[in-house]
Amino acid sequence: MSVETQQTGGGRFPSWIGQYLRDHLLLAVIVVLFAVYPFLYDFLTGQFGLTAQMILPRTRTMLTILALGLFAMSFDFISGYTGYLSFGHAAFFGIGAYFVVLGHNGQLPVVPAETSFMLLLLIGALVAVIAAFLIGLISFRLSGVYFAMITLGIAEMMYVASNNWGFLTPGTSDPTEGVAAGSPTDVGFFEPMVGVPFVEALQVEIGPFGDESILGISVGDPQIVSYLAIGAVVLLCYLMMKRIIHSPFGRVMIAIRENEERAKAIGYNVFYYKMGAFMISAFFGAVAGALFVGYEGAIDPTNSFFFLVTGFALVAAIIGGLGTLAGPFFGYIFLEGVEEFLSREGSGGGLQPFLEQNLPGAILDTDIAGLTINEALSAFMTGHGDFYAGIIFIIFVLYVPIGMLGTLRNRYGTDSLAKYVSAGVEKRLPSSDGETAATGDDD
């Protein structure tokens, strides 16, 4: 990979940017698609009404997907690449989320109340790194199964603590209900700014009541601004993790997954590499938690430390493809998509409102075995997204064990999908600077 050596060409941007985009064409296209999604959604639902609403997840849902998708990627970073299933990964999500809330509320030692969101996000992630170090010290001495069980146990302990520890809610409220940033009345509002620290122009306030314009462009909806700002952070995290995966360090992680005994025998102190990988994954897991809270403004134990938070990441990773960095992210879109598709009216539309509007009432009210079709739909489909997601999960485990992205990658040979796309386009384009080999990687 030698993008730095491309010095030719003029124009407004240095030429390596063009080269990079060409090498990572697939990534660029996907990023653009994500960036225009909220506008596309508004346009399509305007054009096609319920049909589009039925199929497409709302921007609000996509916002959740960004944070939880990043979490699923961080889970895959350790689990899919070193083979050590981090069943307690929710601990890091929780640490990241709670750190932001408690930090803002001034409940943490050393950290002054109303510290900026970006700083809290960063320190919280470092706290998660330290936690991973301590957890790793205990659990990496043993084999993979013990690692999974010990991490799970530690996360469960945190879950119980977060449910019972009165310190979290200094007022009178119940810790199981969660904590909100800015809830004790003596601290200011939670106004999380996302962007480049100290550069005013490159920051926006996220949250339901945040800014309505980004980079000076008004989009009129704080939700879209939050989506774009959080999306940018998620993209940055993805690129960082991808970079690590493709480094010599990442290759050692893969060697450990493939055959830890041999990795040791060729001279790797695998303990250090496992620790390093675990700490990195904890960092990004905590960032995901912080981003989640950035928009929600509050967190509760069930949405953070609970083992199902890891469970969903695992399901997303298996559907999307364990050991493909982006796979779990897409797996999450798929999961949430199914859920929203089958959700009740008023929370994203989906199948039910679509059928209600498009099928004649007579059909919906037809009586089969004592239930009308409408009632049957409510009983068996709507609101049971989790159930169908579970079925889809089982189908994936049985028939697509390497997941969506893994399957695509196998289909297009050992070369990564991105190379395939870039090379395909390269062939069709008249070569401008004689550079033919596309050297992008995708994950």
Place this chain on the structure above:
Amino acid sequence: MLRTNRLTKRFGGITATDEVTFELGDKLTSIIGPNGAGKTTFFNLLTGALTPTEGTVELKKDGGWVDITGMDTHETAQMGIHRSYQITNVFPTTSVLENVRVAAQAHGSNSVRFWRNVNNFDEHYEEAYGILDRVGLADKAEVPAENLSHGEKRQLEVGIALAGDPDVLLLDEPNAGVSSEDIDAVKAIIEDVATDHAVLLVEHNMDIVMDVSERIVVLNQGAVIADDKPENIQGDPDVQEAYLGGYEAGDLEARRQDTAASQGSGTEPDGGGLA
């Protein structure tokens, strides 16, 4: 290069290695012995995969002897002792090239660089290609290791051990299970790598052992019962007794079943190949 002093390993009641005092020099040395004699266990003690019950292992480094008893496998590998495995032990889904490349990368400090793309480290690729040439796998570089034929996997086994330019190479039955057509290829590799490494070879195929070795050590029930030039080994009465010839028809078969029954493990697919 490498020496042991009264090296002993006991598993419960079994003494798998019995007070072995041995020094490996520049001569290509083979270890032979019936199934369960303790050859693999001896290798495991030398590399640190097993901790000895008693005795020491020392390696010559820069003219002096360094005690490496009790070191872990990654440490002995860094010290320059590499091994290949009797039962193929590679990175199955990564390419043949990556199998060797990642082994080459283990030596030096590049492995901790998590912020640079792996393709910037040409030296490891060059070393890996050189080794693939040497073990005859250059045209299989991009093939996932699990898709190789059995013979090719044995070649890759040796290739991985070669990466990082070890001082001592321990080859545990590189011919295990290799079909007779492919044996010559593996034999050529053994002779080739012996030109620039101290090699200790475990081998069941007597034709190869007699042909390539300059020195043969015979193990029986964990103990060294002979240590000599190949021509003398064949005539040694103790060896005849324990191992070579000198047995009644069916004796060896019976012995093998004995050991197999008592160990419940440790047999390899080639079934001995004792000439």
